[in-house]
Amino acid sequence: GQQLNQSPQSMFIQEGEDVSMNCTSSSIFNTWLWYKQDPGEGPVLLIALYKAGELTSNGRLTAQFGITRKDSFLNISASIPSDVGIYFCAGQEGFGNEKLTFGTGTRLTIIP
């Protein structure tokens, strides 16, 4: 099935650094979602975006829904050890189609 292109594939950063990752698609989505997955667990919703151009924050996390509706980015400021994990974007067409298409994931590692 289709997957969204997510970059970077992995990141190695030091605690306290800011993080930026993005997600692009060849097709339009009307909802963009960002999830975090810890090993052996299901994804946990971080931020949901419903409107093109929307910029939404959740604590140290900020995400934006691209104007073209084909991309989104997620920023994490002042990273802490518990930010370690895999971050997935997901797009939803909407208008009765509730299926999610997931990105390829960004693995975040914090170097001590």
Added chain:
Amino acid sequence: GAVVSQHPSWVICKSGTSVKIECRSLDFQATTMFWYRQFPKQSLMLMATSNEGSKATYEQGVEKDKFLINHASLTLSTLTVTSAHPEDSSFYICSARVTAGDSNQPQHFGDGTRLSIL
């Protein structure tokens, strides 16, 4: 709120066994639930959409006779992997979406079931 519970957390069984996985929405009703499969170091791939009171909708390439889905109530969907073989070993995750008038309700995920077929 919006808690999704999945059971069991992990299963190890012999080849040829059928395995049932439950997905429950604990504090909300969900007319639609989704089943995903995730192989190691890969993303989540949608297998099927489970609709309460009707047949599930399967994604292309997913065998409906192999992966039986039942969604008998607004809070429970089950996935049965029939005659499981080693290649069915994977991490199976369900999600549910709050059934409400507001269509802007995101999917919430269970903690997944690790299935290992020997």
